[in-house]
Structure formats: structure tokens, C-alpha cells
Amino acid sequence: MESPATTLGRLGERALIARLRPSLPSRPDLLLGAGDDCALAAPPAPGEDLVLKSDPVREGHHFLPGTDPLRVGRKALGRVLSDFAAMGAEPRWALVDLVAPASIPVADVERLYEGLAGRAREFGVALAGGDTSRGDALELHIFCAGAVPRGEAMLRSAARPGDGLWVTGSLGRSFESGRHLDFVPRLREGAWLRARGRRACIDISDGLASELRHLARESAVRLSVDPAAVPLSPVCEAAPDPVAHAFGDGEDFELLFTVPPADADFADDFRRAFPATRCTRIGTVGEPLPGGLVLLGEGPDARELPEGGFDHFAPSAPASERDAPA
Numbered sequence: 001m002e003s004p005a006t007t008l009g010r011l012g013e014r015a016l017i018a019r020l021r022p023s024l025p026s027r028p029d030l031l032l033g034a035g036d037d038c039a040l041a042a043p044p045a046p047g048e049d050l051v052l053k054s055d056p057v058r059e060g061h062h063f064l065p066g067t068d069p070l071r072v073g074r075k076a077l078g079r080v081l082s083d084f085a086a087m088g089a090e091p092r093w094a095l096v097d098l099v100a101p102a103s104i105p106v107a108d109v110e111r112l113y114e115g116l117a118g119r120a121r122e123f124g125v126a127l128a129g130g131d132t133s134r135g136d137a138l139e140l141h142i143f144c145a146g147a148v149p150r151g152e153a154m155l156r157s158a159a160r161p162g163d164g165l166w167v168t169g170s171l172g173r174s175f176e177s178g179r180h181l182d183f184v185p186r187l188r189e190g191a192w193l194r195a196r197g198r199r200a201c202i203d204i205s206d207g208l209a210s211e212l213r214h215l216a217r218e219s220a221v222r223l224s225v226d227p228a229a230v231p232l233s234p235v236c237e238a239a240p241d242p243v244a245h246a247f248g249d250g251e252d253f254e255l256l257f258t259v260p261p262a263d264a265d266f267a268d269d270f271r272r273a274f275p276a277t278r279c280t281r282i283g284t285v286g287e288p289l290p291g292g293l294v295l296l297g298e299g300p301d302a303r304e305l306p307e308g309g310f311d312h313f314a315p316s317a318p319a320s321e322r323d324a325p326a
């Protein structure tokens with residue numbers, strides 16, 4: 001009889017995989033799942049681009065020791081799915097590399113996979129395999145592949161003068177509220193936006209300020225943002241200097257995107273399609289400008305979004321959260 005405290009080191013990798021395999025979500029185009037040297041999947045259909053993304057989640061950097069493993073698993077897959085959402089792409093198959101100390105209870109690993117599998121099922125993603133390795137601290141490395149109609153992925157470079165600048169949800173203090181673990185990736189919203197025609201999009205993982213700069217630089221345009229229009233999360237609203245947190249904190253996993261002026265019914269249509277998802281206009285795309293620029297406010301009072309050392313941009317997440325590429 002196995003004690004509830006059985007560790008991964010005691011159980012062994014082979015037995016762990018045998019135990020996890022039956023509960024891994026699959027899908028018809030996954031031809032061969034976990035258990036052989038590689039997984040096999042049907043190639044994307046003609047007229048589709050293959051979409052690839054990987055992302056690590058590390059104890060002490062992306063979550064604190066002692067965090068419920070279910071939420072860690074949810075976050076690990078959610079981060080990758082949020083990037084798919086930003087491209088308007090459909091995630092299909094995910095591989096999970098687990099690095100863990102031998103002393104981790106098997107029950108914790110099972111809970112981790114429960115979190116991964118839950119998010120995967122919710123969005124029709126198969127957990128196609130991966131690998132495990134011994135390490136000093138818990139790490140999950142997720143690789144996901146999927147598809148998007150050819151040439152239709154929403155790129156950071158697609159913002160054009162005259163477009164509106166919008167965000168989903170509300171921003172700030174994601175660490176304090178626990179949202180960084182439990183967020184639902186905006187895949188449905190992303191696919192809907194993409195199907196509506198040309199627009200730029202990026203997910204807010206490193207903080208609104210940072211994503212605005214990416215968008216301005218990649219599209220080579222000036223962006224004008226109204227700080228007072230930025231939607232604040234309830235926990236953020238209660239904090240001192242909430243607007244600074246909304247700009248500077250990371251891990252919101254909302255979408256920042258543009259809306260062409262010709263898309264006049266956008267706000268009404270979005271509200272009808274996603275009555276539970278807040279969607280707010282926060283600014284406008286200005287004239288072309290090599291290198292890009294982000295301005296706060298408009299007219300003579302406009303000032304440049306401060307680079308880095310904006311002293312009241314007090315970050316609440318560990319520094320490692322913001323130093324990695326999106």
C-alpha cells in the first residue's frame with residue numbers, strides 16, 4: 001500500500017508516466033500521444049500556418065514555494081495559451097518538460113498535471129507528452145504547437161495610424177490578487193479579434209508599459225495613451241498609485257490590440273460576443289515613426305512614457321518576471 005507521502009524519487013519516472021498517461025487530454029489529430037520516443041500529430045491543413053511557442057515556469061520566479069501545484073500547472077499552460085491568444089491562433093498540442101526534486105510528493109505532481117489537464121481540456125489542447133528530469137526546484141517547461149489561417153496571425157507590427165488602442169479586462173496587482181495563477185487565457189477573444197480582420201495584438205505579460213513599447217517599436221508608430229482610461233483591477237484600485245501599477249506590474253495576461261477606424265461597430269459587437277469580458281479603449285495610434293514612441297496624454301501636455309525608472313512604477317512582481325521576453 002502506497003503512503004500518501006510517496007515521493008517522485010521513490011515511485012520513479014516510468015511509474016509516474018504510466019500513472020499520468022490515462023488522464024492526459026487528447027484530440028483526434030494527435031495520432032500518437034505520450035509513451036513512445038516522440039508524439040505524432042497530423043500536419044496543419046493547407047491554408048494554415050503552424051504556430052509554435054515555449055515558455056518556462058520556475059519556482060521562486062513565477063510562483064512562490066508552497067503554491068498549490070494545481071494553480072502552478074494552470075499558470076504554466078495558461079502563459080503559453082495567452083501567447084496563442086495574442087496571435088489569434090488555435091493551440092493544439094502541448095509538450096510538458098517537468099523538472100522536480102526527487103523529494104516532491106507524487107500527489108503534488110498529480111495535482112500539477114490536474115491543473116495542466118484542466119486548462120488543456122477547456123481549450124481542446126492535447127497533452128502530447130514531454131519528459132521529466134531531476135532538479136533542485138520545481139520547473140515546468142511547456143512547448144505548444146497549433147495553427148492559424150495562413151497570413152492571418154495578429155502581429156505586433158500591424159498597428160496603423162488612426163487605429164484605436166484597446167485592452168481586455170483590467171490591469172495591475174496580478175501577483176497580489178492571485179490572478180497570475182488563475183487567469184483564463186483570452187483565446188476565444190483572440191480568435192474572434194483575428195477573424196475580424198487586420199489588427200495588431202500582444203498579450204500583457206511583462207506589464208502594459210513594456211507591451212506598449214513593443215507595439216510602438218514593431219509597428220514603427222507613435223502611440224498616444226490616456227492613463228486615466230486604463231482599466232484598473234479591483235485589487236489595483238485599492239493600492240496607492242494604482243495607475244503606476246497598471247502600467248508597471250506584469251502577469252495580467254490580458255490582450256492589448258488595435259482596432260481600425262473602419263471597424264465602427266467593434267465595441268458593440270465585442271460586448272455582444274463577450275458580455276463578461278471588459279474591453280476598454282485606452283488610446284490611439286498616431287503617425288509613423290521609426291523606432292516608435294509611446295506618449296501619455298495628447299496635445300501640448302503629452303509626455304513620453306518614462307523608460308524604466310519611473311519612480312512610482314513600483315513593481316510588485318519579482319524582477320525576474322519582467323526580464324524575460326514575452
Ligand SMILES: [Mg+2]
Nearest residue numbers: 083203205326
Ligand atoms: Mg506574449
